[in-house]
Amino acid sequence: RKEVEQDPGPFNVPEGATVAFNCTYSNSASQSFFWYRQDCRKEPKLLMSVYSSGNEDGRFTAQLNRASQYISLLIRDSKLSDSATYLCVAITSNTGKLIFGQGTTLQVKP
Amino acid sequence: EAQVTQNPRYLITVTGKKLTVTCSQNMNHEYMSWYRQDPGLGLRQIYYSMNVEVTDKGDVPEGYKVSRKEKRNFPLILESPSPNQTSLYFCASSLSRQGAVRRGANVLTFGAGSRLTVL
Numbered sequence: 001r002k003e004v005e006q007d008p009g010p011f012n013v014p015e016g017a018t019v020a021f022n023c024t025y026s027n028s029a030s031q032s033f034f035w036y037r038q039d040c041r042k043e044p045k046l047l048m049s050v051y052s053s054g055n056e057d058g059r060f061t062a063q064l065n066r067a068s069q070y071i072s073l074l075i076r077d078s079k080l081s082d083s084a085t086y087l088c089v090a091i092t093s094n095t096g097k098l099i100f101g102q103g104t105t106l107q108v109k110p
Numbered sequence: 111e112a113q114v115t116q117n118p119r120y121l122i123t124v125t126g127k128k129l130t131v132t133c134s135q136n137m138n139h140e141y142m143s144w145y146r147q148d149p150g151l152g153l154r155q156i157y158y159s160m161n162v163e164v165t166d167k168g169d170v171p172e173g174y175k176v177s178r179k180e181k182r183n184f185p186l187i188l189e190s191p192s193p194n195q196t197s198l199y200f201c202a203s204s205l206s207r208q209g210a211v212r213r214g215a216n217v218l219t220f221g222a223g224s225r226l227t228v229l
Contacts, residue, residue, distance in 0.1 A: 032216065043200055043220035044153070087153070091216060098143075098218070102152035 003027055004090050006101035014109055017078045021104045023088030024070045030090040030099075033071050035062055038085045038103065047086070048073070078108045112137045116201045116221035123191055124229050131186045131224050133201035141204045141216070142184040143168070144176065146197040147223075153200070159184055191228040199224045 006023045013019045025033075036044040048055065050071055054063035061074040075082055088101035114135045123129055135142065143158035145168075155168030159178040173195055175187040184203075188195060201221040 034217070036218075041198070041223070041225075043222050044218075045220070046217050049217065098155070098216075100145075100153040102150070 001026055002101075003099045004088055004101040006086075006088050006104045008102055008104060010105040010107050012107045012109060013078055015078060015080060017108075018074065018076045019078055019106060020072055020074045021086055021088075021106075022070055022072050023101050023104075024068075025088075025090045025099075026069070027090070027092050027099075028069065029092050030069075032091040033062075033064060034089040034091075035060075035071075035073050036087040036089060036100075038087055040085075044087055075106075078106075080108050080110065082106060083108045112219070114201055114203055114219050114221040116199075116224050118224060119222060120225050122227045122229065125192055126190050129188050129191060129226075131188075131199060131201075131226070133184045133186065133221060134182050135184075135203040135219070136182065137203065137205070137219065138181065139203035139219075140181070140206050142178065143202050143218070144174070144184070144186045145200045145202065146170065146195075147200065148197050156186065156199075188226075191226075193228050195226065196228050197226060199226060 004025050033050040035047040037047045038044040048062045050062040050064050059076045063072045085103040085105045087103045091098050116133045140161050144156040145153045147153050154170045156174050157176040159165045200223050202218040204216050204218050
């Protein structure tokens, strides 16, 4: 079983839709979490950090559920420019190891 | 501009011909790391460095070497490249080591990527 798992998708949604991705992690020692966005053939860029129970940044909301060991990313009012791959990342505090999920691909259609 | 610069961006080479992919950051970051990204496998860590002269293996270090003689540079060396090392490579850095508690200190900044093809 992978340490950080994501549904690879693709998720195909119309403009304006609300879409949610889940990411599960297997190591209960994971302490810090992030969502990165990666456009095709480009470098990943930080979208959001998730340090506590969750946080919101405009149309994007990240939630952390430590009991069930998953984090989620909610995108409201999807834009065409949101089309990308979203990478979930977990850091294990005791090893300092950073683990990437495979990514979830989102395609927003007009 | 704060950035991570890696070169070359694209390279086609042949089996066995030694090559080096350079990585440099101008943010005075302690932590640097190399990843490779392959379809269906996601990002996998090759080597990382917590600070100058300190390097450690990641998940897929075989066939690679690194060095950290200066804080800003972290070159990736393929002594004898093979076709299974054909991949997209990313260098990344963060202010402090991964696992540090300081909020924001372990956010990674990535280079633009180096696409390597080994024939």
